[in-house]
Amino acid sequence: MDRLFSFLFVVLLLLLEWRTFRRVPGTIRWAAVLVLACSLALWYAIPPENTGIQPVRQLIRLLEPLVPPQI
Amino acid sequence: MEMSDSFWRVMLMGTLFSLNTSMYAINQAIGKARTDLWLSVLAGAIPAAVGVWLLFGTARRYPDRSLMEELAHRHPFAGRLITALYLLFFFLMMVRDFRMTNDLINMVLLPYTPAEVILIISVATAILIARNPSEVVIRINQLGQPVFLAASAFVILMLANRFDLSNFFPMFESGVVPPLEGGWYFFAYFGEIVALPFVFAGRELTALRGWVSLLVTVILLELIGFTMIAVLGIHIPTMLQYPVFNLVEFIKITDFLDRFELILVSIYLPGQIVKSAILLFILCRGLALLLTGSREKPSSGGAHPPDPAAYVFAVPLGALGYAGASLFFHDTIELFPLNRVWPVLSAPFVLLLPLAMYVFLRPGRSSRRS
Numbered sequence: 001m002d003r004l005f006s007f008l009f010v011v012l013l014l015l016l017e018w019r020t021f022r023r024v025p026g027t028i029r030w031a032a033v034l035v036l037a038c039s040l041a042l043w044y045a046i047p048p049e050n051t052g053i054q055p056v057r058q059l060i061r062l063l064e065p066l067v068p069p070q071i
Numbered sequence: 072m073e074m075s076d077s078f079w080r081v082m083l084m085g086t087l088f089s090l091n092t093s094m095y096a097i098n099q100a101i102g103k104a105r106t107d108l109w110l111s112v113l114a115g116a117i118p119a120a121v122g123v124w125l126l127f128g129t130a131r132r133y134p135d136r137s138l139m140e141e142l143a144h145r146h147p148f149a150g151r152l153i154t155a156l157y158l159l160f161f162f163l164m165m166v167r168d169f170r171m172t173n174d175l176i177n178m179v180l181l182p183y184t185p186a187e188v189i190l191i192i193s194v195a196t197a198i199l200i201a202r203n204p205s206e207v208v209i210r211i212n213q214l215g216q217p218v219f220l221a222a223s224a225f226v227i228l229m230l231a232n233r234f235d236l237s238n239f240f241p242m243f244e245s246g247v248v249p250p251l252e253g254g255w256y257f258f259a260y261f262g263e264i265v266a267l268p269f270v271f272a273g274r275e276l277t278a279l280r281g282w283v284s285l286l287v288t289v290i291l292l293e294l295i296g297f298t299m300i301a302v303l304g305i306h307i308p309t310m311l312q313y314p315v316f317n318l319v320e321f322i323k324i325t326d327f328l329d330r331f332e333l334i335l336v337s338i339y340l341p342g343q344i345v346k347s348a349i350l351l352f353i354l355c356r357g358l359a360l361l362l363t364g365s366r367e368k369p370s371s372g373g374a375h376p377p378d379p380a381a382y383v384f385a386v387p388l389g390a391l392g393y394a395g396a397s398l399f400f401h402d403t404i405e406l407f408p409l410n411r412v413w414p415v416l417s418a419p420f421v422l423l424l425p426l427a428m429y430v431f432l433r434p435g436r437s438s439r440r441s
Contacts, residue, residue: 013386035387043394063412
């Protein structure tokens with residue numbers, strides 16, 4: 001249900017931006033479409049209960065050795 | 072008159088970036104510093120003040136543009152690379168702030184509302200703010216932030232009747248070093264003030280204004296920390312996720328204002344959303360600059376229409392922030408280990424890159440080269 005809600009939200013916002021999308025140069029327009037496609041792909045391709053994608057956990061593991069040991 | 076207005080805008084924006092989220096670090100800092108939290112706050116502020124001096128000093132060299140515009144224009148490769156790194160950092164900050172705001176609302180105010188619905192409303196608000204001209208985005212902060220600062224200062228008075236000063240003893244139980252180490256948790260949050268040169272034109276930024284913002288932040292955080300230890304002691308806050316919220320729950324002003332903490336939270340939350348919106352605004356303009364490299368109109372000091380090339384990114388980047396805030400974190404508790412490593416991520420952007428820019432980025436050299 002929340003996924004449908006978020007999809008409708010994006011459609012609503014895109015309607016809001018429709019005229020802007022037509023006015024901007026092609027590079028900008030396609031970059032915006034690409035970012036939007038990435039975000040939608042991220043949101044719809046991964047089930048919310050899936051814990052496989054955890055960039056923050058990876059980031060913490062990556063940076064943990066650099067934290068001073070006494071902290 | 073214009074100068075004082077400019078000073079006020081920079082000061083309020085500085086406190087928005089350095090104070091609002093630093094309250095999330097109090098519990099971990101108390102765990103380290105125990106009764107000597109005051110020293111941790113000071114220890115965290117000193118490196119942030121150095122970063123402010125370096126970055127604001129660099130931005131001051133370019134009075135008519137923001138630092139991001141100058142970097143992208145004057146140094147096509149290195150400047151854009153530095154801008155891209157800062158944008159990545161700001162994106163992570165925005166995602167983290169969306170998540171923090173969402174968790175606070177979900178746990179404290181609306182426990183039965185689905186988290187995604189709360190998040191989507193926060194993100195939509197941030198998108199609608201970020202689509203506006205820079206003047207509007209800067210001024211929107213002037214609505215709620217003064218009230219939030221005043222409320223933070225008065226918390227100590229409203230809870231004075233519950234003080235137990237014996238909570239402050241023994242002082243320096245483990246020496247001076249642990250309180251200084253507690254500053255680790257505050258440094259990164261104070262250092263978020265480095266976002267200001269990416270919003271304001273250089274003529275509005277002086278190191279003094281940045282330091283005044285930090286000073287206000289430090290004073291208010293000292294007051295809140297003092298009140299917290301005096302009321303809750305040192306053991307309870309370390310076990311709470313939102314100790315500041317639990318602290319203000321103790322405020323009782325007559326029977327009519329029994330839930331006074333809700334008023335305080337309603338003052339605090341818009342600031343968090345405005346902060347995320349300002350970060351989204353920086354991301355939109357930065358991405359447009361990286362792609363086009365064009366010089367925009369001056370970023371402040373005049374009401375001009377926003378560049379469509381910039382605000383067309385508001386929805387896509389907002390949607391990406393929404394997906395990130397939902398999916399990047401395993402759970403709410405993950406914000407605590409993130410707090411621990413966040414200074415490692417933050418230090419290059421608060422100290423190292425500003426130092427490099429302060430040394431190498433000079434208008435004279437670039438002009439001669441061009």
